[in-house]
Amino acid sequence: RILRFLHLYIKELPKPLFLGKSIGDLGIGTFKNVITATSETPLIEALNMFVEHRISALPVVDGSGQVNSIYAKFDVINLAADKSYNNLDITLGEAIRQRQGRDQVERVATCQMTDTVRSVMEKIVKAEVHRLVVIDECGAIEGIVSLSDLLNYIILRPILEAE
Amino acid sequence: RILRFLHLYIKELPKPLFLGKSIGDLGIGTFKNVITATSETPLIEALNMFVEHRISALPVVDGSGQVNSIYAKFDVINLAADKSYNNLDITLGEAIRQRQGRDQVERVATCQMTDTVRSVMEKIVKAEVHRLVVIDECGAIEGIVSLSDLLNYIILRPILEAE
Ligand SMILES: Nc1ncnc2c1ncn2[C@@H]1O[C@H](COP(=O)(O)O)[C@@H](O)[C@H]1O
Ligand SMILES: Nc1ncnc2c1ncn2[C@@H]1O[C@H](COP(=O)(O)O)[C@@H](O)[C@H]1O
Numbered sequence: 001r002i003l004r005f006l007h008l009y010i011k012e013l014p015k016p017l018f019l020g021k022s023i024g025d026l027g028i029g030t031f032k033n034v035i036t037a038t039s040e041t042p043l044i045e046a047l048n049m050f051v052e053h054r055i056s057a058l059p060v061v062d063g064s065g066q067v068n069s070i071y072a073k074f075d076v077i078n079l080a081a082d083k084s085y086n087n088l089d090i091t092l093g094e095a096i097r098q099r100q101g102r103d104q105v106e107r108v109a110t111c112q113m114t115d116t117v118r119s120v121m122e123k124i125v126k127a128e129v130h131r132l133v134v135i136d137e138c139g140a141i142e143g144i145v146s147l148s149d150l151l152n153y154i155i156l157r158p159i160l161e162a163e
Numbered sequence: 164r165i166l167r168f169l170h171l172y173i174k175e176l177p178k179p180l181f182l183g184k185s186i187g188d189l190g191i192g193t194f195k196n197v198i199t200a201t202s203e204t205p206l207i208e209a210l211n212m213f214v215e216h217r218i219s220a221l222p223v224v225d226g227s228g229q230v231n232s233i234y235a236k237f238d239v240i241n242l243a244a245d246k247s248y249n250n251l252d253i254t255l256g257e258a259i260r261q262r263q264g265r266d267q268v269e270r271v272a273t274c275q276m277t278d279t280v281r282s283v284m285e286k287i288v289k290a291e292v293h294r295l296v297v298i299d300e301c302g303a304i305e306g307i308v309s310l311s312d313l314l315n316y317i318i319l320r321p322i323l324e325a326e
Contacts, residue, residue: 154210157213
């Protein structure tokens with residue numbers, strides 16, 4: 001039973017070493033084929049990207065890869081529940097400006113490949129978000145690290161290591 | 164181009180009729196093979212359910228199917244970022260009690276099969292959650308309706324209807 005094995009395995013590790021290692025070294029996150037949009041992307045196309053790629057959020061980047069914002073599935077429902085449902089015609093940039101009317105200042109929660117798993121977890125918890133955008137030293141997007149990536153690693157690591 | 168078609172289609176529908184229809188009638192949500200846990204489920208088993216079934220939250224039900232709580236991926240990372248990482252040994256009930264220390268009163272956001280899409284969207288937005296637990300008149304769990312379900316319906320409906 002994998003579960004029993006997992007159980008014993010995790011019990012035997014009082015302070016998991018991986019918490020102090022970087023997500024880059026451990027390969028936690030998505031760094032290839034990262035799906036992004038720009039503020040010119042039509043909202044309807046962004047919705048399509050959510051469904052087609054089964055992702056839950058789209059980083060919004062500018063021409064040089066700087067991350068300006070993030071647009072999530074939740075924002076779509078928020079917009080749809082609002083008056084503006086009909087307006088799937090607008091661009092992501094406009095949709096984000098409408099959202100900001102409510103939320104005021106918005107900062108995208110980010111981290112770097114060299115950040116430790118512990119610090120990534122802490123940032124996620126503090127920002128109360130489902131994923132961080134991974135950026136390089138210049139602020140250009142390199143990837144995404146989500147709750148799923150962390151959880152998969154925590155659960156699958158003992159199994160992979162035992163093989 | 165599907166996208167162009169979608170675009171035109173949605174523009175032509177000033178007030179989408181489906182907003183006033185119930186999620187039960189439209190079949191929006193998951194009502195078969197709903198994955199649940201109890202407060203006795205070991206945390207490690209819950210983590211395994213997240214990964215195995217690729218779900219983002221587990222309704223915690225009692226013997227008669229009443230929904231007491233919901234445990235999400237975010238809670239795992241929260242717990243792991245906390246002191247209690249080692250303690251994957253505890254039950255979901257204990258993990259939830261620890262969480263409640265912080266969040267105080269907790270209410271599971273729910274809806275019924277007879278609720279309209281509009282009201283489901285509004286509840287999701289108001290509660291700032293990613294999914295509602297669908298319950299019957301007695302409070303027993305019947306299913307889950309998530310952001311993904313709504314978005315898939317919004318995007319796929321025009322395509323399905325055109326076929
Ligand atoms: N915009 C994106 N582009 C590429 N991969 C992503 C994106 N957003 C999330 N992912 C990855 O998709 C998987 C599921 O993400 P999530 O549903 O957000 O937990 C994880 O492996 C993420 O790293
Ligand atoms: N505990 C669960 N049991 C069964 N299906 C679920 C559960 N949670 C979410 N789902 C479904 O899984 C799909 C993805 O959900 P989500 O990732 O939460 O947006 C949606 O169709 C949900 O209705």
